[in-house]
Amino acid sequence: MSLTSLRTRLAATPAMQAAVNGRPRTGDAELRAAVAGRTVLVTGASFGIGEATARRLAAAGAKVLLIARTAERLLEVSEELGDDAYPYPCDLTDFDAVGELAARLLYEHGPPDVLVNNAGKSIRRSIADSTDRFHDFQRSIAINYLGPIRLTLALLPAMRERGSGHLVNISTSGVRGLPASPGWSAYQSSKAAFDVWSRSVAQEVRPDGVASTSIYMGLVKTRMSAPNFATLPGLSPEGAGALVCDAIVRRPRTAGPSWVGLADVFTNGLMRGTSERVMARAFLHNERARAARD
């Protein structure tokens, strides 16, 4: 057996996935007690983590409001989830449309009990290959930062007025735990921007009864991660959805794999220079290997 296939096999084991990316703790009964009859809005619910989260929440009796662009897929998912699932096709980077949608959601369902800002897009591209691609940065900031802010701004006042609610941000261990990584400038910076925004807002709204959780998700095997991380250990979308449900039940300020907090002390604190040099070397090595292949 080759080293790569051994690594792929090991990575696929549930124990390895849990060790690297976290282990969900909430059972079905506990989740049901927390969310049955509650309204949970999940963005990016047509695929991946958002879809899996919506499925688990709907199975636990929550009313789920689903947002994504792919209308057909969203309808399909909501039909499978039953009568208490509502599809709202929308491009979250169309900020006027988001404003209109939020008004409609408030009218039809009232303020959500939980808003899961999950929709996102990743881009891996070196800065050398980005020279003529300013739009990569515009797109990343639009979906990973401005879109969720537009939606949250429209829904938050009603949540604060009611005196309850929960904002859940699906962030990434690329923001906390891993150092700034070459090739990921557009993605990591846009996710970092929304992370800081969320944590800043959290402090203002907590006194009004609105909690906020930033989940620093490890690797999850979705269509987003597939092109770059096929052989690394990662959670299934269902495993990641279960972590999101944990956060909805327990409402911690931060969540994610246990290694993230400690790693952050070193990679972005005490050993920042060293960790960035290691990343730079790995990047150069990969770029050379790629050039040799091409």
Ligand SMILES: NC(=O)c1ccc[n+]([C@@H]2O[C@H](COP(=O)([O-])OP(=O)(O)OC[C@H]3O[C@@H](n4cnc5c(N)ncnc54)[C@H](OP(=O)(O)O)[C@@H]3O)[C@@H](O)[C@H]2O)c1
């Ligand atoms: N996969 C990972 O390893 C990983 C790790 C850490 C964090 N995350 C974060 O987890 C979140 C979900 O990622 P995923 O891995 O589940 O990816 P995914 O399978 O590609 O799902 C992304 C979701 O976002 C929606 N979306 C994308 N652009 C949109 C737009 N302009 N308007 C509305 N919806 C949009 C997509 O639906 P449509 O295409 O139908 O619009 C889809 O439902 C992202 O925020 C990502 O940054 C992922």
